[in-house]
Amino acid sequence: MKTKISKCFYNFFSIAKNDLKFLIMLLLFISFKSSLNAQSINGIQPDGSRQNNVTTAVPFLLITPQTRTGAMGNAGIALDGDANSPSINTAAMAFLPEGELGVALSYSPWLKSIASGIALSYLSGYYRINERNTLSASLRYFSIGQVQFKDNNMQDLGVYNPNEFAFDIGYARSFGPEFSLGGNIRFINSNLFGGQGSSVGQVEAGKAVAVDVSGLYRKNIYLFAKPAAWSVAAAFTNIGTKISYSSDGKPYFLPANLKIGTALSIGERDNRLTFAFDTYKLLVPTQPIYGADGQLIDGRDPDRSVPSGIFGSFSDAPGGFSEELKEIGISTGLEFSFKEKIAFRAGYNYQNHDKGNSSYFTLGTGIKFSSLSLDFGYLVGNQSRNPLANTLRFGLQAKFH
Numbered sequence: 240m241k242t243k244i245s246k247c248f249y250n251f252f253s254i255a256k257n258d259l260k261f262l263i264m265l266l267l268f269i270s271f272k273s274s275l276n277a278q279s280i281n282g283i284q285p286d287g288s289r290q291n292n293v294t295t296a297v298p299f300l301l302i303t304p305q306t307r308t309g310a311m312g313n314a315g316i317a318l319d320g321d322a323n324s325p326s327i328n329t330a331a332m333a334f335l336p337e338g339e340l341g342v343a344l345s346y347s348p349w350l351k352s353i354a355s356g357i358a359l360s361y362l363s364g365y366y367r368i369n370e371r372n373t374l375s376a377s378l379r380y381f382s383i384g385q386v387q388f389k390d391n392n393m394q395d396l397g398v399y400n401p402n403e404f405a406f407d408i409g410y411a412r413s414f415g416p417e418f419s420l421g422g423n424i425r426f427i428n429s430n431l432f433g434g435q436g437s438s439v440g441q442v443e444a445g446k447a448v449a450v451d452v453s454g455l456y457r458k459n460i461y462l463f464a465k466p467a468a469w470s471v472a473a474a475f476t477n478i479g480t481k482i483s484y485s486s487d488g489k490p491y492f493l494p495a496n497l498k499i500g501t502a503l504s505i506g507e508r509d510n511r512l513t514f515a516f517d518t519y520k521l522l523v524p525t526q527p528i529y530g531a532d533g534q535l536i537d538g539r540d541p542d543r544s545v546p547s548g549i550f551g552s553f554s555d556a557p558g559g560f561s562e563e564l565k566e567i568g569i570s571t572g573l574e575f576s577f578k579e580k581i582a583f584r585a586g587y588n589y590q591n592h593d594k595g596n597s598s599y600f601t602l603g604t605g606i607k608f609s610s611l612s613l614d615f616g617y618l619v620g621n622q623s624r625n626p627l628a629n630t631l632r633f634g635l636q637a638k639f640h
Contacts, residue, residue, distance in 0.1 A: 293521050293566060293594065296445065296482045297429050299381040299403050303327060304345050304361035306634030310603020310616035311572025312586020314515035317455065317472040317502035322363050325377045325409045327498075328474050329421030330455040332365050332373040332414035337640060339367045345614075345634040349381075350627065356384020365409075373513040375409035375423075383431075388556050403429040409451075417458055423451040427493070429482060442484055449479025449493055462505055471501045475522075481545065492548055495522040500570075508579050515586075516574040522549040525556040525566070565591040572601075580607050584616075599627060612636040 295359030320331030322343035342364040349357045363377035381403045388399055391411030406426075411421035419435035430444035455473035460467050475497055481490035500517030527538025538557035541548075550556070556562035572586035582605040590597045603616035613635055 241408045251567070256342045264513070274575065278376035293523060293525050295494040295521070295523050297403055297405075297427055297447075298478050298494055299359065299379075300405060300427070301494050301496065302347070302349070302359050302381075304347060304359055304379055306345050306347075306603065306614035306616045306632050307574075307584065307605060308572070308607075309347070309587065309599050309618075309632050310584040310614070311515055311574060312570045312588040312599075312601050313473075314500060314517040314570035314572035314586055314588075315502075316453075316474055316498050316500035316517050317457075317470040318513070318515060319470075319557075320411075320596075322365055322375075322633070322638075323361075323364050324411075324421075325365070325375045325407055325423055326361065326379070328453045328455060328472050329375065329409040329423055329451060329470065330413050330419045330474075331411070331421070332367070332375060332409075333371070333411040333421065334416075334457070335365070335367045335373060337367050337370055339365075340639045341365050341636065343634065343636040347632040348630060351630065354384065356382070358382055371413050373410070373411040373421075375407070377407045377409070377423075380404045399432075401431045403427070403431070403526070406546040417456060418490065419455050421451075421453045424484075425449045425451065425477070425479070427479075427482065429484075431484075443486065445482040445484045447480045447482040447493055449477045449495075451476045452478070462503075465505055466507055469501070470503075471499075473497070473499045478522075478549070479545075489542075492523040495545075495549055496520070497522055509577070511574075511576045511579075513574040513576070515570075515574075517570040519568045519570070520552070520566055524548050524552060524553045525562070528557050529553075562593075568595070576605075581605065597627070603632075610638045610640075 301546040303313050304326050305310050305315065308327060309321070316328045318331065320335050322341040323345070324331045345361045347359045349359055351357065360380045361377065363375065365373055365375040367373045383401045385398050385400055387395065388397060405425050407425045409421065409423040411419055413419040425448065426445055427447045427449060431443045432502040451474060453472065455470060455472040457468060457470035460469055477493045477495045479493050481492055483490040496519060498517055498519040500515065502513060502515040504511055506512055524541035524543065525538060526541060528536045530536050537554040539551060543551070553563060556566065569589045570586065572584065574582055574584045576582040584603040584605070586601045588597065588599055588601070600619040601616060602619060603614065605612060606612045616632040618627050618630040
């Protein structure tokens with residue numbers, strides 16, 4: 240049975256079924272579900288996945304805006320901190336130099352093989368107040384370009400630029416030279432239909448509040464008689480309220496996520512080799528299997544509270560433990576830096592075929608000029624197999640003492 244929200248947009252979907260941007264916009268809102276096939280999702284998600292029965296609203300929050308991490312297969316939760324850290328692990332900023340101020344800007348064209356004008360922009364900054372405390376603020380903005388709206392009679396309703404954004408305030412604190420904690424408070428605004436209405440009712444911009452909590456442990460060691468640094472980190476992100484797109488509409492889960500990772504850097508300033516490995520899992524209900532009559536056949540009812548959704552996400556897959564394992568993604572990355580002036584990066588991101596199927600190789604480089612850093616990332620692949628293929632990403636950072 241279609242939800243009220245699905246009914247509200249059904250006419251728009253029928254009229255604009257040949258408009259790729261409009262289809263993507265619908266996917267941004269929520270993966271459109273057929274009343275006879277609620278157990279599976281077809282189509283392309285904003286994070287590049289093609290099919291996934293773990294669905295959420297505002298999936299743009301799952302896109303990593305940090306260019307360095309993006310060039311390393313999205314692995315980097317345990318890497319050293321910089322101005323982009325609020326997007327992946329705020330705790331890493333606790334070890335930045337005291338009194339340092341930094342800003343970062345990145346731009347990522349997205350799904351460009353499907354439609355033009357879709358992009359994620361990210362602006363962030365931090366200030367290391369004293370020996371233990373660091374403050375940060377960041378803004379990520381996701382635009383889908385211009386979309387032409389029409390009513391049931393094919394009359395123009397105007398051109399609108401659907402967009403979503405999230406604004407964060409972050410704080411990191413060190414507890415000695417080896418351990419730190421961090422967190423963000425996030426306001427989310429998802430305005431996909433510009434107040435357009437239908438016979439069912441008026442559509443509103445979805446709003447929600449969420450928090451991130453992260454930790455980092457690092458230790459200087461020796462490996463093969465060479466100085467090395469080993470670190471491990473974990474982050475719970477997007478833990479917050481549900482989001483709704485009408486006053487009486489069904490609320491949807493945010494993309495709550497758990498990421499755990501480690502990193503190992505060998506060498507010093509002249510030559511340094513860094514390995515990074517992350518695992519991640521969405522902390523939201525897995526869609527159950529329904530029969531043709533809409534009755535639940537297998538799995539658990541996804542209409543439950545946020546705490547129940549988070550804790551139940553480890554045991555609610557219809558396929559049992561084997562399906563739960565499929566929901567774990569893996570990111571691996573490699574970076575070689577020379578005299579802290581130039582870096583070469585590569586990585587691989589893996590998702591199971593049934594849980595997103597967003598697997599790809601990445602390449603990238605970084606160049607540092609005094610206090611200014613410029614990063615590039617490239618997602619390698621065949622466009623017929625991955626909608627994110629040939630995506631080139633840009634990042635710029637500046638530090639001030």
